[in-house]
Amino acid sequence: MAKLLSVNVGMPKDVAWQGRTVHTGVWKYPVTGPRMARRLNIDGDGQGDLGGHGGEQRAVLVYQLDSYRHWRRHFGRDLDYGQFGENLTVDGLPDDEVCIGDRYRIGEAEFEVTQPRVTCYRVGMRMGEPELPALLVSHHRPGFYLRVVAEGRVRAGDPITRTRSGPHALTVAEADALLYLPGRDPARLRAATDILALSPGWQGSFRDLLAGASAAEPAWAGFRPLHVTRVVPETETVSSIYLSAPDGSPLPAASAGQYLTFRLPGAVRSYSLSSVPDGGYRVSVKREGAASAYLTGVRPGAILEVAAPRGDFVLTDGTEPVVLVSAGIGVTPVLAMLHQLAAQGSDREIWWLHGAREPREHAMAAEAHALLASLPHAREHVFYSATTGRLDEAVLTALAVPADASAYVCGPAAFMADMREALTARGLTRVHTELFGVLPSLNPGVTGVPARPPHQPAEVGTGPLVTFARSGVSTPSGTGSLLELAEACDVPARWSCRTGVCHNCVTPLLSGEITYSPAPLEPPAEGQVLICCARPGTDVVLDM
Numbered sequence: 001m002a003k004l005l006s007v008n009v010g011m012p013k014d015v016a017w018q019g020r021t022v023h024t025g026v027w028k029y030p031v032t033g034p035r036m037a038r039r040l041n042i043d044g045d046g047q048g049d050l051g052g053h054g055g056e057q058r059a060v061l062v063y064q065l066d067s068y069r070h071w072r073r074h075f076g077r078d079l080d081y082g083q084f085g086e087n088l089t090v091d092g093l094p095d096d097e098v099c100i101g102d103r104y105r106i107g108e109a110e111f112e113v114t115q116p117r118v119t120c121y122r123v124g125m126r127m128g129e130p131e132l133p134a135l136l137v138s139h140h141r142p143g144f145y146l147r148v149v150a151e152g153r154v155r156a157g158d159p160i161t162r163t164r165s166g167p168h169a170l171t172v173a174e175a176d177a178l179l180y181l182p183g184r185d186p187a188r189l190r191a192a193t194d195i196l197a198l199s200p201g202w203q204g205s206f207r208d209l210l211a212g213a214s215a216a217e218p219a220w221a222g223f224r225p226l227h228v229t230r231v232v233p234e235t236e237t238v239s240s241i242y243l244s245a246p247d248g249s250p251l252p253a254a255s256a257g258q259y260l261t262f263r264l265p266g267a268v269r270s271y272s273l274s275s276v277p278d279g280g281y282r283v284s285v286k287r288e289g290a291a292s293a294y295l296t297g298v299r300p301g302a303i304l305e306v307a308a309p310r311g312d313f314v315l316t317d318g319t320e321p322v323v324l325v326s327a328g329i330g331v332t333p334v335l336a337m338l339h340q341l342a343a344q345g346s347d348r349e350i351w352w353l354h355g356a357r358e359p360r361e362h363a364m365a366a367e368a369h370a371l372l373a374s375l376p377h378a379r380e381h382v383f384y385s386a387t388t389g390r391l392d393e394a395v396l397t398a399l400a401v402p403a404d405a406s407a408y409v410c411g412p413a414a415f416m417a418d419m420r421e422a423l424t425a426r427g428l429t430r431v432h433t434e435l436f437g438v439l440p441s442l443n444p445g446v447t448g449v450p451a452r453p454p455h456q457p458a459e460v461g462t463g464p465l466v467t468f469a470r471s472g473v474s475t476p477s478g479t480g481s482l483l484e485l486a487e488a489c490d491v492p493a494r495w496s497c498r499t500g501v502c503h504n505c506v507t508p509l510l511s512g513e514i515t516y517s518p519a520p521l522e523p524p525a526e527g528q529v530l531i532c533c534a535r536p537g538t539d540v541v542l543d544m
Helices: 065-075 121-127 132-138 172-180 186-193 200-210 290-296 328-344 365-373 393-399 413-425 482-488
Strands: 002-009 013-017 020-024 029-031 035-037 060-064 088-091 103-106 109-116 144-150 152-154 159-164 223-233 238-244 259-264 267-275 281-286 303-310 322-327 350-356 378-384 406-410 430-434 465-468 473-476 506-511 514-516 528-530 534-536 540-542
Touching (some): 020 121, 060 065, 109 152, 132 172, 172 200, 259 290, 281 328, 303 506, 465 482
Parallel strands (some): 060 088, 322 350, 465 540
Antiparallel strands (some): 013 020, 109 144, 223 238, 506 528
16 A cells, blocks of 8 residues: 655745745655645645646645655665655655546545646756756656645555546656657547646646647748838838748748748847738838838848748637737737738627827728728727827726637737736636737746846857847857856746756747757757757857
8 A cells, every 4th residue: 555654844945046046945854743734735835936836736746755766776876755845755656657636545635636747947956966857757757746635634654545536547657748758649638638637737738739839830941031022101100011032932821920030230120920911921110229220211122031930929710709909019910810810701709909199100000990891790999098098907898808709919018918917807718918029037936137138148158149039139159058148148038947848948949050958858849949958059049
């Protein structure tokens, strides 16, 4: 019979790490006597990063004696209970036998298995083994989280009894491999999404995998020359640039909502497609800096270097209502979506909500109005902050936007945050946003990051040139990873495991070649790069 060997707890603390501070609860230590297992944790325990750990679905972490023996042999060192950040160290319950949805009685409490351990750099930090998050997955020994079904006291020595088996017999090890390793079985992915006990985050990830949500291969590698066929002034500050292939051949299809990246003199910038004319592209650019001034000042016949269309802010098929929300030049990607709906002759209910300062700054207003007039179930609401009022939460409430709609929002960051909050408050669960400029960072548990704009690193390297396109920084690389270079430049970056497992750091590679060290467990899609373990082999341009 399986048995509880140790109950381990620890409160979050700040730990110095790579010149920064990490707030983490990964340091757990055995305690004697009974401890109460409650809905969110065990008495005396806490989690430092509630975005990746903790909560009802991840209240208690389990790790096994057999895995301790495995890692003692692998690392050639003694390991104490709690060293893998687990709350319960158990004899038995192997990852390749325990299934998602299984329930277990331990002492007075009952628990339900909800998901494998999250791959996180902090367990490697705790152990002094940076590659441990990748090893836990590749060795099929992740451990797993429990939800507390019935609160009660637990203590070392308690027997562990299974009280219910989960559906579809999806083991912890199999679920972990489905998310992180190649060679996935679609039937098992579908089965996983049918397990109610599986935590919502993992269910969403499996649904994304089933839907093929990973980035599609770009239409061409690097930058290619495109021909400027027309330049059309839309307002005093906005111009539309029409592009085609120099040889007149049709350009590859792009999805409404995607963007193009331009390599301009002294800068690399991204601009959303405002429509996709037959065989060509159109971007509409507001003149508000040197790069945009150059682009809006080109003349027909000019040749521009352009990377292939990219981006997952795209209109999805369906029958539910569509809400297109924009402010200022943020109109461009949702206008492309409106073109797509009009071309399809869509009979979906469409809400067009746009905000501008005043009519003369409202780019492509007549174009949008004509498209909406061609759609049988379209509603148009335009707001001018200088005269008729601002588009805000109160307006959305008064308009009674349908709660079952899919919403697509683009504009300044503060506007999008407000609109997301307002739409969510209206009950919408499908709210998509697009941000042109630096993406928000995802640095789990890290504090002490300087709140300053991206800049040149303190120590300039001698390697290939790395350009962070959204941040406007180009600098020679050093000896570390692309993630480490981004951090040295205060370029906002997204990461979790730092060893090529979780794919949180996946970033479009606009041009150049990279190598990996360590090699990721599963390489990203073509045209993408895992910056946490990538190093430039040539000059590279990254969409970050």
